[in-house]
Amino acid sequence: MKPLIAFVSFSLLSLAIQAQAATPANVDEARLRDADQQPQNWMAHGRTYDEQRFSPLTAISDKNVAGLGLAWTQKLDVDRGTEATPLVVDGVMYTTGAFSIVYAYDAATGKPLWKYDPKVAIQKLSQGCCDVVNRGVAVWKGKVYLGAFDGRLIALDAATGKEVWSVDTVLDPNKSYTITGAPRIVKGKVLIGNGGAEFGVRGYVTAYDADTGKQAWRFFTVPGDPALPPENEAMAKALKTWKGNGWVKWGGGGTVWDSMSYDPELDLLYVGTGNGSPWNYQFRSQGEGDNLYLSSIVALRPETGEYVWHFQVTPKDRWDFTATQQIILADIKIDGKPRKVLMQAPKNGFFYVIDRTNGAFISGNNFVQVNWASGLDPKTGRPLYTEQSDYSKAPKVIQPSFLGAHSWHPMSFNPQTGYVYIPAQDTLAELKAAKEPLFLPSKSVVNFGLDVPDLPEDPKVLGQIRSLWRGKLIAWDPVKQQAAWTHEYVESGNGGTLSTAGNLVFQGTSDGRVVAYAADSGKQLWEHRANSGVLGGPITYEVKGEQYVAFMAGWGGIMPLIAGPLTDKGKVQPESRVLVFKLGAKEQLPPPRQAPVLPPSTPPLTASADEIAQGRTLFNGMCGSCHGLNAISGGVIPDLRYLSEEKHKAFVGIVSGAFMNKGMPSFAGVLDMPQMTQIQQYIIKRNQDLRAANAAQ
Template sequence: MNLRNLLWPMLATLALSACGKPSDPASTAATSEPAVTAPASDKPAAAVDGARIIAADQEPGSWMSYGRTYDEQRFSPLTKIDKANVSKLGLAWHYKLDVDRATEATPIVVDGVMYVTGAFSIVSALDPVTGKELWKYDPKVARDKDRDGCCDVANRGVAVWKGRVYFGAYDGRLIALDARSGAKVWEVDTVVDHERSYTISGAPRVANGKVLIGNGGAELGVRGYVTAYDAESGKQLWRFFTVPGNPSKPAENKAMEMAKATWKGDVYWKFGGGGTVWDSIVYDPELDLVYIGVGNGSPWARDVRSPGGGDNLFLSSIVALKAETGEYVWHYQTTPGDDWDYTATQHIMLAELPINGTKRKVLMQAPKNGFFYVIDRATGELLSADKFAPANWASHVDMKTGRPVETAGGDWSKEGKLISPGPIGAHNWQPMSYNPQTGYVYIPMQEAIAYMAPSAGEKKFTGKGNWHLGGESIALPEDPKELAGAAAAHKGHLIAWDPVAKKEVWRQSYETIWNGGTLSTAGGLVFQGTADGRFVAYSADKGEKLWESPANTGVMAGPMTYEIDGEQYVTVAAGWGGAFPLALGGIYEPAKVRAEARVLTYKIGGTDTLPPPKNNVIAQPEPPELKADEKTVAKGRELYNANCGMCHGPNAIASSVLPDLRYLTPEKHQMFAGILAGAFAQKGMPSVMDKFTAEDVEAVHQYVIKRAHDLKKELSAKEAAAVPKT
């Protein structure tokens, strides 16, 4: 059997692409102009500045920035909810978000208002005591824009500063709203090249009156950068590119001159190079530095993007910049010459730790590659690097050179290899937290391998909406038993990691990967949502499960907590979607939760209830007759997995987030070609006719029909097995 048809390629590509996705009909309810449903208040709205964030512990009831404080530790000093009474937590209120897709935001609560985002970057302002909507703003992102992103139409939240709310729209705009009314104050276009697939999913940060934002799109062929804008006017103040541009032109600055020397050939700039700053941006007010986490290369395969090797700076790096000017200060590259989509965009947090008897100002990160890093944040000196998850691509990090020691088992340039972790990572975007009382970091860790193999094909940039991997496309086995083996090879865990002792202290294990971010509190608790639809509290010291509540959907976002009028609340944004659910969620039974997007808020004695969860059982319509020969079906399989599988599931095994094409109605089968030509573009299914011929469309359709008949046989066999034998 061809290796590409084995169970391991499942994670070689991770998210969305050409075949598009329909939007939740509820999304039409939001309007571009905010609907104010509560009277104006005399109280200040989002009156936040740097001094107030620095002094956040003096008003622990607020949550004023993405990670609560500039250090991004996601630790709350609140103690009203603790180990003794957490079992009495109940749902205080819930708020339905507009679009049932990936929900990844951490809400902000300040000056009596909660600000939260949902899919397609829709912003809601809520009463944090009752959940009542105060206003809502929809930036009207085109629903077929999701084709230009890797990992669903998610948004991780807002920043607030001096009466304004800032957020990035998925199509690349940075928008400032009036915090009181939700009216738009200004917007700017952050995209440098609209012929490329740039997006924004991350939350902005504000430092010294500058709004900082990065972009996504490395898999789809872009050049990464981070930009600072004036918070008052939206004027661009500085921009730092993370990878060099056209090698025939002068570099923009000394940092790019340094980076340029680490790339080979002239192919990379045609692909964009990658290196997007799509998530972690941290401001250090003590040193007046900004730390950015830089993403993967474009394409993934380093032999394709940089023939002849090279470290390819600043891919997979943590980079320190001067906050005032964006000038380069130092960097540490976690994965030189990244070959595995090992982004270093994962959560970065700041702390002071005793290292060898001396207190050091450090930053900590647990990126995709499976190593936990502690770095001196003033100098960039590596202090420790230890495996927190299984990783076979490198044996260890050489502390003299700071470089990983790669293994032969991780080299897939000549032949396919099983790689651990795979591109989905040992830790993805879901934020970790640090509790200074226990000294532990709480990491949503996962064991997620992948089969990665070189490709003799794609060697050129092929435009917007197309993935550029430099390797083989995703493909799963079609045999149900092999699929079960694939699912069993992936495991999710919550681990408590001691960054000083450099070891795991305790863990809680789950049935599947892609569990939520964490929150730790002075009440001795750790909160985390799960992929199988629960919200859970553990003891911070020992990891004992103390409480859980159903969420009706998978929970991925980082929880937060706040206090109003002496009452502590815990909130999490719940909603299934993103890279893993779209690409592989269909093969994991525990992850087949429905996508229901809500804000869930709990308090001691809460009595609210959720409506019953969506029905997860759908009857299969009778599939049409399969008319194609084996050669045509095989061609359709190749085309489907390369262009449609990242959205609708490899081998047409979809998750519950987007339609499973094996369940298409007779009417949808009749208009299949029209759908691929853009008939449903406004519902989120873009046209793919820029890459398909009419014969290609028919081949894909016949493959989908074939898979529908396969499913029919599987369901019939299950029904027969369930009948009691007499």
């Protein structure tokens, strides 16, 4: 009877798998709980509920990874920041590009199956801090779920890409809310947060019914107007940690714009919250209080949104030290005893190990150089602030910078090596408090409560600063709280990581490569050209017994916008593609895009030195967040030093709104004619500087 029983069991399992595959994206909680039994799929953002980004697949290993070749590639519609983690379910890949466009491909061949464009208005481009990026979709019972940049949550039919339902997640249409993160789905509820803290919004995470789109609950991350009753006990508790009511004008911040994870056994949803709005603690909260729940990990009940516990990573945040980075769940031995932990490497530069049952601090240590804190209190995990942290009375150089020691780029955990693979970076920046709050009529202007710091224009001095901004891939031992190995990069802003049971770590780089390392030793084993910077987290999957590794290539995000002078993208231009590799494949990438060429001439420079200095201040304050400080673009938004004479003739009209249909915001009413002329003259001066530098080489 035993062979017969085994045959019947196998047959029933085969029928169940066939039934799942017959309905595209037929993913439910049972499949996600048992994701390790289906390693051929990548069914959720971090592959599993615990967001470890570890694959049990071994067909590609440290022994043969050198034989990886390009299996297929598909060009995306928009060459801007590409940050998605693709999903693969039963042989179909679902992924996204800039402007929240969704793509479905045959995962083995790259054949396009369908495309959905949510038609995000081009004017929305300037109403988000970090480009029109999207980090991917979620799938559930035959539907694909997208968080669009303009704040819509959209359900699509997984078979056709047709819209099933759409809801507006925006609390206040007069505020600049966005969505860049990937939704998560737990217990039939779609979970999504929003971005916009730099533009003055109040943070929250919302749950919607996956079938209908009806709102189930909403958890605010910071209190509302203190003149009104708090929404719940959690908000009443938070209100005690804020002073005055200044934050109400700017929303307070605390946006849940990226990370979430879920523990089915504890039935706890963990969300990471963002920075304060504005950054300047004096304006926001009169320089007092911890300001809950900014820069925190918050545990909630996924069915009701009920608050359970929190751990605040950076109390009194005034540096844009978000805690929206990946929250990885794992069971590891600490002091010889198994512990249920969550791990995070947030922007502030410290690696945290927290008891995920109750939020108790277990251990923490800095994984890069920091100067704003001397360490963490061993009992509470609170940072021990240094004098360098306070820029309220005098400018201070803060390390790491507001771009963080680790930004959104996903890290991964390999339970075989015990290491967490962090796409880290060394950065620093000067912060200087503004004398008074900034109020402007445009939703497209950020408000930090700071004076924008200047970077030197001298190429040699700038090169010295750039040399201090370096990327790292760190294999971090969370038990010993120290690096096991480190790989250095010339540039910061490198992509997310994937670890596998084949003793491999995969990562894309900002200088246009995809690379594989030995997970245990860090030895580089493979490299391939990507044509563009690679930011998102790679995945691996299997179709008909053959293993593939996929990357989303496409330079963009915050680094090439505001930090253009600190990136060197003259040779690596934005080019957004899906890149999929397998052993023995021999497809070829086309040549990369060419860098821009200086126009033959520009209008004459007529401004005085003082007027040029004023133009620089205006440019860095109004234009630098997109076109790069000091008019040096990182390659995504046009570098204005390369403006043609024709565009210069139309300059005032463009700045006044003539190019709004191309994404250029209108500054009419914000800048007057003399100020626009000063900015234009500064751009002409920077063109001349570039010509002189090229001639000297």
